[in-house]
Amino acid sequence: MKKINLKGMTAEAVTGVFILAIALINAILQIFGIHTLPINNEEVSELISALFLTISAFYNVYKNRNITVASQKAQEITNALKSGELFVEDIEQLLEKIKKRTDK
Numbered sequence: 001m002k003k004i005n006l007k008g009m010t011a012e013a014v015t016g017v018f019i020l021a022i023a024l025i026n027a028i029l030q031i032f033g034i035h036t037l038p039i040n041n042e043e044v045s046e047l048i049s050a051l052f053l054t055i056s057a058f059y060n061v062y063k064n065r066n067i068t069v070a071s072q073k074a075q076e077i078t079n080a081l082k083s084g085e086l087f088v089e090d091i092e093q094l095l096e097k098i099k100k101r102t103d104k
Helices: 011-031 042-063 069-083 088-103
Strands: none
Touching: 011 042, 069 088
């Protein structure tokens, strides 16, 4: 199982995961008949809750949150490649060295 690295998470990632958690809690409360939104019309309340859950879930999937150490390191490599600090050839050489070591 991959370990979650909370220290390496960005504020945006924490916020996105937090909003998703709130949406999930809200949906669960709706299922049990506890209406958290101060709207009298039950159908409107359920529609807004479902919409909130759907949007936050899709947004979090789209943003591909980096919460594991491996994914955070991979993002650092991607950022270095995009900024020109690191070249594709460097990564290919490193992967080739790793492959040679594991083949032994």
